[in-house]
Amino acid sequence: MTAERIDLDRLESELGRIGIRPDIPRPPRVSTAEHVAAVLSQAIIEGELPPGTQLPEERLGRSLQVSRNTLREGFRLLSHDGLLVHHRHRGVFVPELDEADLTDLYVLRTAIEIGVLRSLGRVDPSRLRQLEDDVRSGEEAARRGRWRQVGTANMDFHQHLISLSDSPRMMRVGRQVLAETRLAFLSLAQPRTLHEPFIGRNRALVGMLAADRVPEAAAALEGYLRDSHEQLLATLREERP
Amino acid sequence: MTAERIDLDRLESELGRIGIRPDIPRPPRVSTAEHVAAVLSQAIIEGELPPGTQLPEERLGRSLQVSRNTLREGFRLLSHDGLLVHHRHRGVFVPELDEADLTDLYVLRTAIEIGVLRSLGRVDPSRLRQLEDDVRSGEEAARRGRWRQVGTANMDFHQHLISLSDSPRMMRVGRQVLAETRLAFLSLAQPRTLHEPFIGRNRALVGMLAADRVPEAAAALEGYLRDSHEQLLATLREERP
DNA sequence: GCATATTTGTCCGTATGTATA
């Protein structure tokens, strides 16, 4: 209980930095519920709200300056892609992922990412620029020891990889699964050992794509994801005996 | 406008058959918003609400006997997996899929279904029973000329195929993509030519799985989906010049 | 195990904003 209170307090102090405030107008194209969902999503992914945190309607509504009805609409949006869990008559919580969730997540993630590469024809080199940027910013963050930032760059890399498919639905599912994966990483305490090995492998992937060796890249990615999954599982077992 | 009115009238008359009524209690584990989403989802998939239909809050709320707040929560749930589209300040509508949507849908669908087969080890024969049942009920419906029912059996077949993965997330995405695919089929007027060729191919797939020739089944499924996609595109172009 | 307090679930009324006839 106390822990949750503290987390919510921290959220409240962060809110101005992240988003909603009456004096900071938001783009008029976005509904309030969607904006709420975006703010909370970012807070969760950034680790502002650790797994297990409850999000009480009344209090959070006051913090975000939205009515309970609107807040609940935002909750519905987020709970649908696994970033919140809804316990009927108890409220919404930041989910705590277990081993089964992790395995499940990697089954889906592998299907999506491999599916993208298998559906890809030739890759336009100009579209690899984003991937190269992500690799570079990952390397840069690693040099500075900012391991959480390395994780963010890595997620961007995979999101951009998926967007090579030009398929909005693949990108949507990809966004969901990557957000949940990020959640799994966040609950673990060893960002360095988790992220470091994959910086080089990301660069290698870009190389294969640039050389138009897409099937080779697909095979490499499959091993990559298998290794990442196993390492994540091992770390989870280590930290939670 | 007039057409939409008529459709809604039909929905209202169907509502009792489908679900909500004050005197018909629903399972107490399900929130009203989720129940609303389930009812609407079924109505859309069954073709009760043709693509393009608007769902006005006030009127539909009266029909379903729920408040507008609750209805809106249900809308948020559905719009998130593509069964409703939300036009800001205009309302929610049953989506009309175009060619791009169709192609997009099949990219995702292929990734999911092929991903399932590729992640599969040996298949427990007892788990193929559901698939066999779906094939049989498809054949039966075809004999009777109930082509829409053939379509339903086909969707069940693919849902059960995906559930072989034992991955809740794969099954969730599968449900979404299959529901949208069903929507695409519904807007076309040739259920027979669309469904007939695939009855036999479903049976063949079960045969390969039963014989533990999973990679062969994966290859067959890939061709299957490619053909289905092309046929659907051709029909769409034919019916909408 | 019970009584109480808190939180969620659901509904209603209303004021405002927006798109369309």
Add this chain to the structure above:
DNA sequence: CTATACATACGGACAAATATG
């Protein structure tokens, strides 16, 4: 252009379920 219908968003109310002592 105005008129109208509808969605957006808010706040209050009460019932129902859960958590707390």
